Amino acid sequence: MKRRQALQRALLFTGATVSAPLYLSLLSGCKPSGSPTWTSSILTSPQIEALSTLSDLIFPKTDTPGASDLAVAECVDLLLTECRSEKVQEQVVQALTAINHRSEEAHGKRLNRLTEKQKESILEQLEREVFDGDQSDLESGYRQLKSLIMLAYFTSEPVMKNQLQYAPIAGRFEGCVDLAKDNRVFVDNNV
Numbered sequence: 001m002k003r004r005q006a007l008q009r010a011l012l013f014t015g016a017t018v019s020a021p022l023y024l025s026l027l028s029g030c031k032p033s034g035s036p037t038w039t040s041s042i043l044t045s046p047q048i049e050a051l052s053t054l055s056d057l058i059f060p061k062t063d064t065p066g067a068s069d070l071a072v073a074e075c076v077d078l079l080l081t082e083c084r085s086e087k088v089q090e091q092v093v094q095a096l097t098a099i100n101h102r103s104e105e106a107h108g109k110r111l112n113r114l115t116e117k118q119k120e121s122i123l124e125q126l127e128r129e130v131f132d133g134d135q136s137d138l139e140s141g142y143r144q145l146k147s148l149i150m151l152a153y154f155t156s157e158p159v160m161k162n163q164l165q166y167a168p169i170a171g172r173f174e175g176c177v178d179l180a181k182d183n184r185v186f187v188d189n190n191v
């Protein structure tokens with residue numbers, strides 16, 4: 001064996017060893033306990049309620065399962081606790097606290113106790129502020145929070161199996177194909 005081949009194999013083995021747990025955890029998905037009384041090690045009860053409400057606003061129940069049906073809030077908490085740095089955890093916690101604070105300032109109640117129309121107006125204001133280029137104090141925390149909510153929702157088993165066309169083993173490449181009549185989004189292992 002030549003030196004170059006030995007180095008390539010050693011790097012490949014090291015890379016596989018280091019990244020295997022990450023890939024396995026992503027492929028197995030988030031397995032929330034499903035308990036209605038789960039507790040968080042970093043979120044307070046009002047923050048958990050805000051997270052659940054925000055998740056349901058982003059992914060409401062329609063003909064597809066909603067965020068609460070899939071325990072997205074619990075999965076986000078798990079991802080936040082186990083997979084994010086302390087800095088990101090603090091940003092998300094501050095964002096959830098700020099969302100509840102804004103809700104109380106605007107309507108005198110926390111986010112989860114508002115009417116649907118009030119919740120939607122808070123979310124629209126928040127989205128405008130964060131994504132329209134204004135430098136908000138909660139911008140990075142909200143962006144992290146929303147990405148975690150989307151990750152938890154789209155990697156849940158019911159969504160992967162029933163809403164997305166998941167191909168666990170890639171086939172040959174076909175560059176120009178007609179879409180199927182069900183128009184589901186195609187997803188591969190690079191989610």
